Amino acid sequence: MGTITSVGISSGIDIGGIVTAMVNAESAGKIARFDVNEGKINAKISGIGALKSAMSEFYDKLKTLTEAETFGSQKVTTSTKDYLSATVDKTAVSGSYQVKVEQLAQSQKVGSAVVADSRSPIGEGTLSIAVGSGSAFDIQVSDTDSLSDIMEKINDAEDNSDVTATIVNGAAGPQLVLGSKKTGEDNLISVTATDSGAGTGLSDTFTMTELTAAKNAIAYIDGVKVESQSNEIEEAITGVSLSLKDADINKTTTITVSQDSDKTKTAIEGFVESYNSLMGTIKDLTGYNADTKAAGILQGDSLPRSIQSQLRGMLSGSFDTSEGSQMLATFGVTTTREGLLEIDSTKLTESIENNQAALTEMFSNEDTGLAVKLGNLVDVYVQTGGVIDSRDETLDQQLDRIATSREQLDARMQAYSDRLYAQFNAMDAIIGNLNSQSSMLLGSLDSLPGFGGKSK
Structure with missing residues (x-):
């Protein structure tokens, strides 16, 4: 805490202004360096956060490609929704079924x-x-x-x-x-x-x-009579569950079970879109914009470049399946000159419909699947306590050291300010004392004959 003083009373000098200027001159350069370094570190923390966010989104898309229901799943449609609804699981067999509902189940x-x-x-x-x-x-x-x-x-x-x-x-x-x-x-x-x-x-x-009266539900599936205690019929058709809503024996509902190729295609499209977004994030963080002459906040940082290199290397490789070695390009997913992925939609659709077993193995095989291997790689970086968290922790420690240095500088500058005030106050006191002595001397001289005073 600084000393409270009345400054410049004797000398008339602006001691406060002089001390402030001297303290500022001493600390300004150091504070400017702190500000610059702190700004750079905060920018890096922001960049690392953007990188982790893009990688986490990519990781979520990869998890979808490792799930069994993404490949080989079935879908079901009904010719009318008036009498029943239907759902399917992975055991359902593609085909068409004619259903008539004679009677709904009823409670007594x-x-x-x-x-x-x-x-x-x-x-x-x-x-x-x-x-x-x-x-x-x-x-x-x-x-x-x-x-x-x-x-x-x-x-x-x-x-x-x-x-x-x-x-x-x-x-x-x-x-x-x-x-x-x-x-x-x-x-x-x-x-x-x-x-x-x-x-x-x-x-x-x-x-x-x-x-x-209590009644059982009665339906006919391709002419075969089916009874159920409830309006839910779950075992009449393999992998198909029916929920009866209304009855009319003269009305037929056609149920069609078919391969859900859209689900697989959507998952692969999401994977490609997320990968390209991640590559775009890395480019922005590490590149240089010639128009704005601005460098990315992680330019020269080995972390994003290493991630980019490992991902590209893995995507360009081949993967063993029961139908031989396969690559992404086999199924219509190719790499552009810029290192991004693009999809030949027609080729991908044909692969899903005609070569789904190999496609499934290439992506989701437990040991060698592309999505599995990519997921394991990305998880090393994005998991709690992973590589990116460690980098964040290092940057946070650098900010802590700057904060400590600021506190130490403030303490030194306070001591310097107190010392300057003490010195200037002492000088002001001496000037005051000299002024007092001068006034006394002049008063004494004025009283002497021949020195300005009256002679007797």
């Missing part, structure tokens, strides 16, 4: 006997309710419970997962309706009422009547 509903008042007590006892082969759950009914109370107890029961209860106020009066949450003929509702109090009110009331 049963009703209790009609009562005079849904809020009047029914009778004491136990209700045991089950759906199909599932475990039954019990409802304890007190002698004060009404039909509404019983409805609430059924719906709130912790071990009830299969039944919903509601009261329907029909023309004859209110009755409790139980509905199964599961469709199909195997999921019938059973209700057993056991009276424990006087009378048979509970058992009489809960002699259930079927209101809506």
Whole structure:
């Protein structure tokens, strides 16, 4: 902390201005060097960040090319969406299927006997309710419970997962309706009422009547009858799942399963686009713009050049498949003079349709696939604690050293400023003392005869 002083009182000199100018002259050059070096380091950190971002995006595209569903996947279309929808997995076989839906699956509903008042007590006892082969759950009914109370107890029961209860106020009066949450003929509702109090009110009331019959879904696939407990049919056609939505035995839906070449092509196009973007980023970071006379912020840095060289070398190589050695160019992906990739769309489509086994092996073979090897290379750089993170850490340490040097310079300049103030203040005090002595001497001389004073 600097010394608080009144400066220049005796001398009239601007001591504060002189000290500030001397301190600035001493520190300006060093601060300028700090600013320049700090700017360069921050620019490099920004450049390294841009490089890592482009490589991470490229890595994501490579991962897609290592996934089995990218190659050999199937797609499905339906001639109409009115009666069903369909999905496929990789086991589906290309082909066409004619489907008619005769009947949708339906859940059963049963009703209790009609009562005079849904809020009047029914009778004491136990209700045991089950759906199909599932475990039954019990409802304890007190002698004060009404039909509404019983409805609430059924719906709130912790071990009830299969039944919903509601009261329907029909023309004859209110009755409790139980509905199964599961469709199909195997999921019938059973209700057993056991009276424990006087009378048979509970058992009489809960002699259930079927209101809506349970039904299985019925469909015909190429003339073959298929039944299902639900409206989801998953095993009738290999690799194809059907979700039934409506029924009309006179309407036919054509299901077509075919190879999903678009998925493979899109993945390869994404890989090429991402690679070219990465190469563009490296060019911008390391190149020189003759028009603007500006160099890239990582020009001369070996890291991006090494990455570029390794990637290009790997892409230009050949890869072993069960159909022999293959290169990217075999499938319509070639390298331009600028080192970028370009796609012959027609050739790539033909390769996907006619030579997909070799294409799949070339990209995604677990040991030798191009996408696998590229992914392993890129991961060395972009993973947490990888090469790029290490470079960032080194640059951060350089910034820390500059910050420390700034603090040390500030401390030295403060000490220098204090020393200058002390020296100038001492000088000002001496001048003040001399001025005082001079005034006293002149006063004394003025009082002497013959030195300006009056003679007697």
